[in-house]
Amino acid sequence: xxxxxxxxxxxxxxxxxxxxxxxxxxxxxxxxxxxxxxxxxxxxxxxxxxxxxxxxxxxxxxxxxxxxxxxxxxxxxxxxxxxxxxxxxxxxxxxxxxxxxxxxxxxxxxxxxxxxxxxxxxxxxxxxxxxxxxxxxxxxxxxxxxxxxxxxxxxxxxxxxxxxxxxxxxxxxxxxxxxxxxxxxxxxxxxxxxxxxxxxxxxxxxxxxxxxxxxxxxxxxxxxxxxxxxxxxxxxxxxxxxxxxxxxxxxxxxxxxxxxxxxxxxxxxxxxxxxxxxxxxxxxxxxxxxxxxxxxxxxxxxxxxxxxxxxxxxxxxxxxxxxxxx
Numbered sequence: 001x002x003x004x005x006x007x008x009x010x011x012x013x014x015x016x017x018x019x020x021x022x023x024x025x026x027x028x029x030x031x032x033x034x035x036x037x038x039x040x041x042x043x044x045x046x047x048x049x050x051x052x053x054x055x056x057x058x059x060x061x062x063x064x065x066x067x068x069x070x071x072x073x074x075x076x077x078x079x080x081x082x083x084x085x086x087x088x089x090x091x092x093x094x095x096x097x098x099x100x101x102x103x104x105x106x107x108x109x110x111x112x113x114x115x116x117x118x119x120x121x122x123x124x125x126x127x128x129x130x131x132x133x134x135x136x137x138x139x140x141x142x143x144x145x146x147x148x149x150x151x152x153x154x155x156x157x158x159x160x161x162x163x164x165x166x167x168x169x170x171x172x173x174x175x176x177x178x179x180x181x182x183x184x185x186x187x188x189x190x191x192x193x194x195x196x197x198x199x200x201x202x203x204x205x206x207x208x209x210x211x212x213x214x215x216x217x218x219x220x221x222x223x224x225x226x227x228x229x230x231x232x233x234x235x236x237x238x239x240x241x242x243x244x245x246x247x248x249x250x251x252x253x254x255x256x257x258x259x260x261x262x263x264x265x266x267x268x269x270x271x272x273x274x275x276x277x278x279x280x281x282x283x284x285x286x287x288x289x290x291x292x293x294x295x296x297x298x299x300x301x302x303x304x305x306x307x308x309x310x311x312x313x314x315x316x317x318x319x320x321x322x323x324x325x326x
Contacts, residue, residue, distance in 0.1 A: 014065075014176070016081045016091075022098075024075075024128075025072055025075070026128045030129045031132055034132065037155075041160075042182035043182055043184060045178045055085070056139065058085075060085040061168065062082065062088070063083055064082075066079060066097075072128075082170075082176055096135070101131045101256050101258070114292060118303070122307040131299070133253075133254065136222075137250065140250045140254050145246060150207075157201075162193070164180075167183055168182065168183050168185075195208070210242065214242065228255075229251040229259075248263065258297075259294065261286070261287070261290065269286040275307070276289050
């Protein structure tokens with residue numbers, strides 16, 4: 001995996017740029033896809049041949065364009081960035097795209113022989129998937145808190161509302177970058193959101209209070225990105241309102257943790273049980289099923305998700321609540 005200069009004309013069009021060579025098969029959209037909060041995520045925009053994203057760095061906001069190129073045998077990703085945080089954002093892209101994510105042990109023939117058929121087939125069809133690692137704690141933590149104990153539809157609707165209401169337009173939005181590409185609010189901006197705006201977004205007081213509590217320690221939170229994923233997860237859970245599920249969902253994205261499992265998820269245990277045994281199970285049963293692949297459990301779950309398997313949809317569903325106009 002190497003970083004090289006991009007063509008001169010390409011570099012001149014942006015504030016910062018680089019070309020990253022993954023050093024093996026690579027699928028840009030499948031790798032980054034787990035970071036998106038739905039197709040309408042204001043911080044991302046898929047375009048032909050690549051992807052735009054907006055993010056905050058210590059130097060300020062940035063808009064980043066990722067364009068995949070090259071043959072399967074020698075792929076590369078061209079990175080262009082605009083804004084005050086352009087240099088920091090561009091430099092962070094290789095890690096974000098899974099530079100440090102090593103699947104070699106998982107792909108060894110002896111290990112592969114221990115894996116379920118669904119996982120083996122999914123990996124064969126998706127050899128370019130990496131686990132991304134953003135290194136940005138707050139960007140992952142806030143939308144994850146919004147997803148606590150509600151449906152995905154409710155959480156993403158609320159997140160979009162708050163982003164468009166309190167986020168800022170990405171640098172060069174409507175010029176080089178797509179119109180309406182948005183940067184998440186800074187911790188200070190999140191903390192200034194009044195209670196009635198959380199209510200309009202459909203975010204209850206318990207979740208909004210957890211966001212506020214966490215972001216009062218924003219600087220310390222961001223330092224967790226430098227810790228091992230298990231230690232970062234443990235420290236996250238010292239904040240009231242953040243449990244095992246939230247911490248797991250965060251470190252999967254911030255650290256690219258290959259073993260993190262979202263215990264407490266409304267659907268995951270039943271899905272894993274149905275995929276691996278044909279029967280639904282609970283969290284304890286899921287952990288027993290995944291135990292043989294400790295160290296790679298998130299890789300197994302990711303491949304199950306890409307296998308095309310769908311569990312039977314019967315039984316009660318979580319009701320979508322809408323209290324915004326009450």
